[in-house]
Each structure stands twice: as structure tokens, then as C-alpha cells.
Amino acid sequence: MIEDQWFTVQSIDETTFAISEYGHWEKVHSFLLLGRDRAALIDTGLGIGNIRSITDRLTDLPIDVLTTHVHTDHIGSHGEFERIFVHEGDQDWLVHGIKGLSLEQIRRDIGRDISKPVPEGFDPRSYSPFQGKPAGLLKDGDSVELGGRTLTVYHTPGHSPGHLAFYDQMNGYLFTGDLLYNGTPIYAFYPSTSPVDLVQSLERIAGIGGVRKIFGSHNLLGLEPEILGEVQHAVQMLRENDLIKFGTGIHTFNGFSIQF
Template sequence: MNEWFTIEKIDEGTFAISEYKHWEQTHCYLLIGKEKALLIDTGLGISDIKSAVLNITDKPIQVITTHVHWDHIGGHKYFDNIAVYEKEKNWLCSKFPIPLQVVKANLMKESCFFPKDFNIDEYKIFRGNVNLVVNDMDIIDLGNRQIQIVHTPGHSPGHICLFEKEKGYLFSGDLIYKGTLDAFYPTTNPFDFMQSIRKVKKMAIQKIFPGHYNLNILVSIIDEIDKGFSELYETGKLKQGNGIYKFNNFSIHI
């Protein structure tokens, strides 16, 4: 049993695979259909997430990337079938936009009980081929489960959420969570982030599954984040370099 990951059952075919022992508290999600399984993100790459997945299902696995940041692609190295939004294919296949030393510094930012076989000196950012390039509104059919791609740029240019209309599940990546929403990197765009929040606000969402921190968040947080971005925009503050603005359940870093 892999002790690095915490596995939580959401329903009969949906599981959260979390890295609570790291300060980023990443969440990946395994969605199991009749024909195959979809793994949404692969976490930090600190431990072998595939071993955790294989303890849950023996179905063929398709990995889908919400966005190409180190804390969401670290475990891609364990899989053959990888999907990514077309705007970030090159980040995955050729050149990651953030230097390795910056990534390592973030990984080690706060102390935690890393697995005994983890060596930061050997850590590498995943680079490899993809078998599927997705676009906005595409559908991934797992056999009795259809998952829709929703392009939600802002945190990164090719950021996506995944929406299961039948259940009202939104897997939100780094668009929505309780914590600091980041739009301060050179590759981020605060205005696009605001527009993406408004885009998902129109959807019939029953439950949000975030990429980090608290799993139990209310759908009403979408309205709260929308109001936060709108307030900054209307007062002329929605510009990179302005700092961190704190709200009740989240902050916005621009």
C-alpha cells in the first residue's frame, strides 16, 4: 500500500487521490467508466500514483491534464496515455515554462514527511508525448460516463475544467478552491481568470472537486470568487503586480 496518497471514495466510480502530506495538498481524481478510467492530473510526482490507481481499478487509464504545472503533471511519467489542451501541448512535449530550480524550491517550501525513496536531487519535470489533444467542449466517453472539456484560461493559457453533466460534477483544477488563486505568473492572465469564473458560473454544477486543499467546498464559492474578481476589475485593481487580496474563503494573487 502506498502511504503517500490518501484515497477517498466519492461515489461508486469516482475517487479522490490526495497528497495531504505535502503543503500543496494536491487532489487527483479517478473516474471509472464501463470501458476505461480517466485520471484527472497526476500530482507532484513524489511517489508512484499509478500503484494507487491500480489498487482501485484494472480498466485502461487515460490521463487528462487540467494544466501543465509541476504539481499536476508529476506522475505523468508512470502512464502511456496522456491528454492535454492544445494550447499547452508544447509545455508538456518540449519546454516547460518554469525553471527546474524554481519548481524544486516550491516542492521543498515547507517541511513534510516525504517518502523514504524520494530524492529532490533526482526530481525532474515531466516531458513526454501525448496521445490525445483536446479542445473546448470536447467529450471524453468512458463508456456510460461522458466528461466534457471546459476551457478556463487565466491560471494558465490552456487550463481546463472537466464537467460531468449527468452528475453535475465540476473538476475545477486550479480555477476554484479554498486558498490563494494565482494569476501573478507571466503565463497567467487575471482578466481571463475572471471570464473563466463567469463561464463556469452559468453551468448546472452540483458539486465542485478542486485541485488543492479542502475537498468540501460549496458551489456558492463560485459566486464569491466572481464577486471578488469583479470588485477588483471595477476598481481598476485587476492588474498583475498588485499583490494579494483576501476575501472570506479565498484570496486572489495578481
């Protein structure tokens, strides 16, 4: 559909697109959702390539950027868009920088294990993550209206204080950011994370009805809804065994793992 050196564009349906960065070890996905009046872009990727060059080819609708959380691999092209939204729990990180991560560490992470040619001009040695003020804040229970399509906002802290998930009830699509994905561990082992909050957030999304597909921000594109049953099992097991705290390591379940 769209040929690009860095990004892979996959159509989920006629109005929903995954924009993926498979050439980087984090295998990041961002998502463009089209309504009648507006579009929503869930995250803007690593910033190795300019995601705006892709969204401009997919739609001429005005775009609202919905930030799942303020980590480098989710805000890379935020500077290309005027209307950025974030939860207040991550607002300070967006404005002043990500807590607990040095620029040197960010540059090491952005530049390692790259398996595809990078766009001209990208140099990890001079990479700097986006900083700036959002156009507005999102809170739990908010509705994002796109025109004939509504997204419900869920505050799902744990991986970061202001982490958000978005539910497209009409299509049954649940966009979980870094709260739920497969392949590599979901993590809450940094001082800026909260194992207790992460488990509570997992329990909450497992109770959402009508989910037909889960779209996490890394690795395999699209998880089946049956994984939410395994999430409920994981929450119970972790609680019963007093494992929801820093230092208990990696806990593996059917389809995903969690690291505290």
C-alpha cells in the same frame, strides 16, 4: 480503503476517488473517475510517489490522463501512463518544459515543507518533471466518453494558457484544477499567466448549471456550489475597481482569494 505511506485515497462515491498528497505543502488532489468502459485520471500529482500504484488498486480499466494544466504538481506521474491528453495551449510546456520555471526552483518547491515520510527513492535534488508528447489534444466543448459517463471539457485559461476544467454533469461534479480552490490564493501573477483570462474563466464556470460539488486541486476536498455565487460577485468587484492586472496583490472573498 487503501493504505499508503504517501497518498490518501478518499471515495467521493462508488466510481469517483480523490487521491491526495497531504504531506506536501501544496496539498494536491488528483481524481480518478470510473466509467463502464474506461477511467479518467484528472492529473497525476507531484511525482513524489507513483500514483499508478494507487490507480492499479482501484481499477483495471484503461485510463486516460486528463491534464488540467502543465505545472509540476499536476504532471508528476504522467510518465506512468500511455494516454495523456492536454490542451494545445500547454502542449509545448509538456513537450519542452514549463515556461518561466527553472529546474532549480522546481526542486526547491518540490522538496520544501514536507510533513510525511516520502516514498523510498525520492530525492528532490535529482527530481525532474515529466516531459513528453501527449496522445491527443483536448479543446473547449469536447466530450470525454467513459461509458455511461461523460465529461465536458472547458478551456479555462488564466493560470496557464491551456488550463482546463472538467464537468461531470451526471453527478454534478465540477473539477476546476487551479482555477478555483480555497485556503491559499489562486494565482495569476507570473508572466506566463493572465489576470484577464483568469477572471473570464471564473465568470464562465460560475454560469454552469446543475453543479452539486466543486473539486479544486488543492487544500480542502470539495467545495459547496454556493461558492459560484461568490465567484460572480468577485468578478464584478474586480472589474468595477480596475483590479484585473498584474501587481494589484491579493484579493480576498468569501471562501477563496486571488493574487495578481
